[in-house]
Each structure stands twice: as C-alpha cells, then as structure tokens.
Amino acid sequence: MKIAVIGTGYVGLVTGTCLAESGNDVVCVDNNAQKVATLNAGGIPIYEPGLEELVKKNHRDGRLTFTTDLAKAVRAARIVFIAVGTPQSDEGDADLTAVWAVSNAIGDALRDVPPGPPGSRIVIVKSTVPVGTNRGVAERLNAKGAGHVDTASNPEFLKEGAAINDFMKPDRVVVGVRRPEVAEVLRELYNPFLRTERPFIVMSPESSEMTKYAANAMLATKISFINEMANLCDRVGADINDVRKGMGHDQRIGFQFLFPGPGYGGSCFPKDVQAIIAMGRHTNLPLKLMESVDLVNDDQKQVLGQKIRFHFQNDVKGKTFAIWGLAFKPQTDDIREAPALVLIDELLAAGAKLRVHDPEATANVRAIYGDKLTYCDGPYGAVEGADALVIVTEWKTFQNPDFEMMKKLLTTPLIFDGRNIYDTKVMQNLGYTYYAIGRGKKAY
Numbered sequence: 001m002k003i004a005v006i007g008t009g010y011v012g013l014v015t016g017t018c019l020a021e022s023g024n025d026v027v028c029v030d031n032n033a034q035k036v037a038t039l040n041a042g043g044i045p046i047y048e049p050g051l052e053e054l055v056k057k058n059h060r061d062g063r064l065t066f067t068t069d070l071a072k073a074v075r076a077a078r079i080v081f082i083a084v085g086t087p088q089s090d091e092g093d094a095d096l097t098a099v100w101a102v103s104n105a106i107g108d109a110l111r112d113v114p115p116g117p118p119g120s121r122i123v124i125v126k127s128t129v130p131v132g133t134n135r136g137v138a139e140r141l142n143a144k145g146a147g148h149v150d151t152a153s154n155p156e157f158l159k160e161g162a163a164i165n166d167f168m169k170p171d172r173v174v175v176g177v178r179r180p181e182v183a184e185v186l187r188e189l190y191n192p193f194l195r196t197e198r199p200f201i202v203m204s205p206e207s208s209e210m211t212k213y214a215a216n217a218m219l220a221t222k223i224s225f226i227n228e229m230a231n232l233c234d235r236v237g238a239d240i241n242d243v244r245k246g247m248g249h250d251q252r253i254g255f256q257f258l259f260p261g262p263g264y265g266g267s268c269f270p271k272d273v274q275a276i277i278a279m280g281r282h283t284n285l286p287l288k289l290m291e292s293v294d295l296v297n298d299d300q301k302q303v304l305g306q307k308i309r310f311h312f313q314n315d316v317k318g319k320t321f322a323i324w325g326l327a328f329k330p331q332t333d334d335i336r337e338a339p340a341l342v343l344i345d346e347l348l349a350a351g352a353k354l355r356v357h358d359p360e361a362t363a364n365v366r367a368i369y370g371d372k373l374t375y376c377d378g379p380y381g382a383v384e385g386a387d388a389l390v391i392v393t394e395w396k397t398f399q400n401p402d403f404e405m406m407k408k409l410l411t412t413p414l415i416f417d418g419r420n421i422y423d424t425k426v427m428q429n430l431g432y433t434y435y436a437i438g439r440g441k442k443a444y
C-alpha cells in the first residue's frame with residue numbers, strides 16, 4: 001500500500017519504517033528540512049535500538065523516503081498517518097495545534113482528488129489525542145472539501161527502547177473506525193504483524209482514543225501503587241521484592257509493571273496522566289485516582305534525595321556523588337521527565353558535586369547542565385573519588401559491576417539504589433552500606 005506518515009518523531013519514524021519493512025511504499029513527511037535531510041542521508045535523529053539499520057535498509061531499497069512536501073506525499077497515498085507531537089499545554093491538556101495544522105494541510109491536499117469507494121483513502125490519527133479529536137479531524141477535512149476521505153484512530157502502544165519489537169509483535173492492534181470497510185483495510189495493513197494469536201480490535205474512534213489513555217493510566221497507576229507500597233515496606237520492615245512476588249502469582253495481579261523505583265518519567269506517562277485528568281476536569285468529573293497517581297509520582301521522584309539527606313544528616317555540601325543512569329529508563333537517550341534530573345537539581349542546590357554516567361543520554365544532559373556536572377564515559381570513572389554511588393536507571397551494564405574494585409574507587413562503600421538491582425545480603429557481605437527502595441530497612 002502507498003502510505004504517507006506525517007511527523008518523523010519517535011512514533012512516526014518507527015511506524016513508517018516498520019510499515020516499509022513489511023513491503024509498503026512509505027513516504028515520511030516532516031516540515032523540518034534539516035531533519036529530512038539527515039534522514040535522507042541515512043542518519044536518524046533519535047536513539048532506538050535497531051531503528052537505524054531498518055531505516056537505512058528500507059531507504060536503500062526504495063520503500064522508505066523522506067520529504068517536506070506534504071501535499072505531494074498525501075495525494076499519492078492511500079493511507080495517511082498523522083503522527084505529530086501532542087505536547088502538554090500549560091493547563092495539562094494535550095496541545096493539538098500540530099494535529100489541526102496537519103489536518104488542514106491534508107484537507108487542502110485532498111480537496112481535488114476524486115472520491116472513491118469506502119476505505120479508498122484513510123487519514124489515521126496515531127498521535128495520542130483526547131477523545132473527540134478524530135471527529136475534529138473529520139470536520140476539518142470536510143471544511144476543506146475533502147469530506148469524502150475516511151478517518152480512523154489507531155493509537156500506538158510502543159515502548160521506547162523496544163519500539164521496533166512492539167510494532168512488529170504487538171500485544172494487540174486497536175482501531176477506531178466509523179465504517180467496517182475502513183477496518184478491513186487496516187486489518188490488511190497490520191496483517192503481517194498480527195499472526196493468529198494477536199488480536200485486532202475494532203471499535204469507535206472515541207473508544208479507541210480513550211483506550212490509549214486508559215491503558216497508560218492503568219500502567220502509571222500500577223507504578224505509583226507499588227511505589228507507595230514500597231515506601232510503606234521501608235517503614236514497617238517488609239521487603240517489597242518478596243511482597244511483589246507474593247502478589248504477582250495471583251494471576252489477577254500479575255508481575256509486570258510492579259517494580260518500584262524513583263518514579264515514572266518519559267514522554268508518555270506524565271503527559272498522558274495530566275491529559276486524562278484534564279479530560280475529567282472538562283467533563284466535571286474530578287479523576288481522584290489519577291490525581292493521586294500523579295501526586296505519588298511527584299513525591300517518588302524525591303525518594304532518592306530523601307535517603308541521601310537522611311544518610312548525610314542533611315549535609316551534602318562538598319560531597320561527591322556518582323550517578324549511574326540519567327535516561328528515564330534503559331535503552332533510550334530520552335531524559336524527558338527523568339527522575340535523575342530531579343535528583344541532580346536537588347543535589348546541586350545542596351552544594352554537592354556530581355560525576356554522572358549514562359550509556360546513551362549524556363549528551364542530552366550536558367545540553368541542560370553544561371559544566372555544572374562531570375561527565376564520565378564509563379561507570380567506574382564516575383565512581384572514582386565519589387563519596388557514594390546513586391543508581392537511577394537500571395541499564396544492564398550496571399547489574400554486575402566489580403564491587404571489590406568499586407570499593408577502592410569510592411571513598412566509602414555506600415550505594416543508593418533507586419532500582420533495587422542488587423541483593424541486599426550480597427551487598428552486606430561485601431561490606432557496603434546499601435540503601436534501596438522498600439527493602440524493609442532504611443539501609444543494609
């Protein structure tokens with residue numbers, strides 16, 4: 001099928017590339033000429049495992065091209081994906097400026113094309129958008145004289161760092177349509193990724209838009225829930241690792257997304273939780289649970305700082321901390337809403353010196369903090385001469401370090417672990433003072 005993807009951000013680029021990989025003819029459109037030039041030269045603007053190779057391969061084979069010419073790409077396409085950003089507005093709503101601008105441009109481009117049978121041209125909203133946006137897109141197309149074009153909602157459920165796999169092997173594909181013919185075209189498009197056991201779920205655009213928010217709200221709730229339980233474990237002498245296992249075997253609860261940590265970050269959960277709260281506000285329904293999820297998460301981002309303050313009796317002035325992990329999670333260079341930034345701000349304000357290391361996100365952090373931090377290429381370099389190590393993100397390279405060597409590099413064997421990646425007994429036997437999250441004691 002001929003496809004145009006508008007927006008070559010994270011979602012658009014992954015979507016376009018994976019659809020090209022399955023044999024479609026894909027044009028990715030962006031109004032940033034620099035970005036388009038980079039992509040056409042074989043570079044990619046983000047770090048995502050496996051993406052660069054796939055972009056290059058499909059670009060070389062001619063199935064994936066990049067352009068700034070929206071009208072031409074849209075006119076040639078049977079399917080147009082809108083995958084532009086929906087950032088958070090000052091009120092917490094999703095800012096739909098880009099979605100509306102693109103809808104109008106698509107309407108202009110398609111005004112003169114002759115109408116075909118149902119499903120012959122479909123504009124699909126992939127961006128995460130509040131309920132009612134699909135209807136708004138259809139209205140804009142109509143106002144531009146392109147009312148014969150079908151619209152659909154098709155939210156993405158991609159995890160950064162695993163996006164290619166998530167697209168190629170989705171747990172499910174959700175589509176929101178007004179006409180069954182449109183669903184059939186989308187089923188055909190997604191068929192290579194579905195196999196028999198992967199559900200393709202058809203619903204209204206409103207339900208589809210809501211599904212995305214409800215799914216992310218549930219996942220964020222699980223994290224705030226387990227973080228709250230972990231904090232209680234710290235106070236009552238229970239170990240959240242055991243509690244989590246004991247809970248997870250109940251199949252109604254499960255094991256996933258119940259890892260306590262320094263709070264969720266990234267481009268989705270914080271923004272989507274705010275947006276769903278805003279949707280409630282607009283309909284006079286205060287979403288008390290979601291508001292709490294958000295508050296708990298804000299507090300959780302302070303937890304590592306609290307433990308550090310407790311240990312050093314509120315005086316970290318002149319102390320040096322090694323920080324491992326700056327990205328909001330492993331396998332990405334993304335630092336949006338990352339808990340590490342909250343910790344860095346707090347420690348800098350308290351007069352501490354910081355030696356930071358992250359396998360991918362250092363450049364993004366340097367762009368914010370400049371020479372306020374010492375950037376280290378490797379984990380051991382960061383630890384050298386530090387008074388304590390703080391782990392904020394659980395990159396695999398941090399899982400099995402040489403603890404004996406680290407003891408020599410640190411001034412004191414002291415670790416604050418925000419991701420519970422080490423065994424408390426092992427750390428004790430090695431002679432470390434070990435703070436973790438919800439392990440039943442303030443420290444081991």
Ligand code: UDX
Pocket residue numbers: 156157158159160161216219223256257258259260261262263264265266267268269328329
């Ligand atoms: C998320 C959703 O998973 C995805 O379906 C949606 O499309 C976009 O938002 P992403 O933001 O890439 O994806 O990250 P995810 O892996 O879900 O993690 C989000 C945050 O939650 C990270 O900060 C992570 O560290 C934290 N987290 C996750 C926990 O603290 N504990 C957990 O058990 C799981």
